[in-house]
Amino acid sequence: MGIKLITLVVIVLGVLAIAQLMRVYELSSKLRKTGENEISNRDNKLNAKMMLGFMIFMFGGFIGLIWKYGWVGRGDAASVHGHDLDWLLNVNFIIIILVFFLTNFLLFFFSFKYVKKPGVPAFWYPHNNKLEMVWTIVPAIVLTVIIILGLKEWGEATGDAGKEAVRIELFSKQFAWEARYSGKDNVLGKFDYKLTHDEKNPLALITMETIDLAIDNMEHGPVGIDSLEHKLNNRKIILSPEDRDKMRKDLKRKEQLVRLLYQMRNGHDDAMDTTAWDDFIQRDTLYLCKGQQYEFNFRSKDVIHSAYFPHFRAQMNTVPGMTTRFKFTPDKTTEDMRKERGVEDFNFMLLCNKICGTSHYKMKMLIIVLEEEDYNDWLSTKEKATFWDTFNTEAPAEGETEENPAEENQENT
Amino acid sequence: MAAVAHEAHGHHDAHGHHEESFVSKYIFSQDHKMIGKQFLTTAVFMGVVAMLLSILFRIQLAWPGESSDTLSFFLGDKWAPGGILSEDMYLGLVTIHGTIMVFFLLTGGLSGTFSNVLIPLQLGARDMASGFLNMLSYWFFFVSSLLMFGSLFVETGPAMAGWTIYPPLSALPQAVQGSGLGMTLWLLSMTVFIASSLIGSLNYIVTVLNLRTKGMSMTRMPLTIWAFFVTAVLGVLSFPVLLSAALLLMMDRLMGTSFYLSDIIVGGEMLTNHGGSPILYQHLFWFLGHPEVYIVLLPALGLSSEIISTNARKPIFGYRAMIGSILAIGFLSFIVWAHHMFVTGMNPFLGSVFVFTTLLIAIPSAVKVFNYITTLWRGSIVYTPAMLFAIGLVSTFITGGVTGIILADAALDITTHDTYFVVAHFHVVMGLSAVFGMFGGVYHWFPKMYGKMMNTRLGYAHFWITLIGAYGVFFPMHFVGLAGAPRRYYEYSATYGYFDNDSYQQMMDLNVIITVFAIVAALGQLLFLFNFFYSIFRGPKAPQNPWRSNTLEWTTPVEHIHGNWPGELPTVYRWPYDYSKPGAEDDFIPQTVPLAEGEEEH
């Protein structure tokens, strides 16, 4: 409380002090018989000099920042197209910094130089078509260059990935990333959000078994249709009207979803199931291979996120209801980068760069780039961890024991 | 019409209508001058609120996790337990700060104030085309301001999805608590705000087209009026699109439609919505959002054209080119919106088209800058506080404009999108330029609005603190962004501190510098507030034409009267920029002075 009081007192005193100063100033200017609108030569000159001074402060500050934090303020890129983008950024930066210095210099210098001097009238100069043409055409030419260079890079960065690119899906949700490697066939299995099952099928892949699991869960799961109906119809359970209302809505929603699931089951062709079964899911850490092109497919479970890889100069939003893509080729391993930077604990990372809720700022994934050999070693550890393996062996979590999807799946296959 | 009635009892009336009650004069006034002042005071209040919010979240950014008395003072235990800002409230503060600054200070406040005050006065009209609608426009603005301000005090917090309120985040209360009642209030407030803006804009357009006095052809209008006019047209064409975006969002929120929602599982709940597209919202939003940037900017440019010409004692250079650029900017601003969406997964070819159109806008903008600079060349510059701010505007317009070239280049936007580089860019080009224009306008037209003079010395101090503070905040911010700092992050140790300590150190050093400058700049605004309110009541009386200016508003008496001119409406004989014309006696020739014999119109 003390601090608040003191702050308040200081503010009040400050205001009073200024008021007093104003009074004195006003009285003295009344004596001098000049109004606030009559700017004295002294004031004019003072402000003119300040203009020049400010320009020096501003330019100095800018150069100082560059000095301290490096020419565009960031380290080298670690991907193939990233180097091109950095080159383009440098070109653009040179252009805009020149323009920045030149025009700001003219502005502040003229402001300094052409301050009112008694007896010197301003120069009557309402227009000059030639000049105006010049400064329409020159920017137009410069911009043309910028556009052409920019579109070339843009085309390359966003073009389709080659056939040999490895497909990886990056799945985003509040507030974590998960990766799904496309497995041996390099084809990502299809998905449908309605199949999501937190333990057994978090990425909602489509196979006959996962459809059955979802239907079963929706009908007989712990908060499935059966249990809702039971609660709603059981007179012994007393529910507040709001809860009852909520449950009814929930029931309606689930009935609608289950109808859709049956439709899906009817139309399902299980020939494609293998594309999903050989995929494998990777949490926490994304392993990549140096020199390998990757095509990332992005998905979101809930709101828009954005997959941002600052060191690879890559970014793409993840949008619920649609798949977005971006490709790049890392060309430095984590080790390379540590040496280059001289920092032992440096790591690549994937961040979220679209506001997505409370822990947006913590939504991240570690990325490790390896040499081919090490990468293959790592891959081989994943051979027994495909979707098929995890789906069929992982024990269901506690409280979910009334259903036994593993058995059911055996029947279906 | 009121205007005609006034002709009759013209000059007996120098002291206004005695029979006017307090309520109809100061509250439900239909007089454009009073309405302009109402807009200004409301906007000043909202601006102070938004500035305070920015200081609060800046404290968190510079000293994350440290307890702060300021935070607990303003936010209490709920939102700043132990003096540490809550993560949710951080997002709430950022959202409301952005919303108020863009819409309430710089749209409602800037164009609302000066369009109202200046359009009739500079055109030689008795009042706006419809005084009643004009009054409605203000009261809608007032109500929407209250709603927005009120949303800060909601139990579940204000809207927290950023000022762009992208769904699904803004559509689903399960996703973030601010998307509950807070977001509903946000949408309501903006709906009322849009109504206000539309009513106002239509009124401005009609007034400019129909109520110009004799001799005031379109090509004799001051550039301020051109700017307000084009601004109003932009508003009329783009705000309805925002309204539709907001209405669809409301329906998704309240009625279970799926315009923006598809295949979502949030908070463990599987939604049935299918087939909508969140990207649709972004298209609708930015179809307003980009013109909005110019709705904010053009009035500021218009005001500074007038201020610079008057105080350089020189005609504005290239008057017609200036009009041309305003029109070109206005037109182009409608075909660039998707430059905000390069990395949404939009078709890359479409992206290329928007790169092209966006970079085109740089041309008329460059023309304007060069014309300002040439206007200063060989002028006889008088440094009123307004002139200082106008020059500051040109500088920030350049500095912010050039970084726009980087962001407009889709390839470069891949890495800079949604980082602090963007935040720095738009603050400099839109925030600072418009705020400087607004301050310049207040200092310049204060004598007209209140009949009093503001204190010049305090104005100087205010300007220099603001300019240094502004660059001190936003220059380093570019480097924070280039180091890779995403915007709307509560803090950076959880990411950069963990993976990339080099960049983290850079961000943290700079964040402290930024916050210190921000606090200094914010304290500097106290000088303005004091000067403003003190001068309203105790400032020295203003002379009729304090800046020796040509435009019509300075031919009206200092005391406000309903109908503006006591006698007949003035007649206009020349353009407004005859400053230091060779052969003339004075260094200015008001628009009401007929051409001398043998004199050519510029």
Ligand code: HEM
């Ligand atoms: C004291 C002066 C100011 C400071 C220190 C300041 C600082 C900031 C910061 C740090 C952000 C957060 C960016 C983020 O995390 O996304 C922000 C957001 C924003 N500010 Fe300011 N700002 C100031 C004045 C202004 C002004 C004058 C405007 C008027 C245009 C403005 C408009 C915005 C907007 C539109 C946002 C975006 C909010 C969002 O991304 O959701 N600010 N400001």
Ligand SMILES: [Cu+2]
């Ligand atoms: Cu996220």
Ligand SMILES: [Cu+2]
């Ligand atoms: Cu834009």
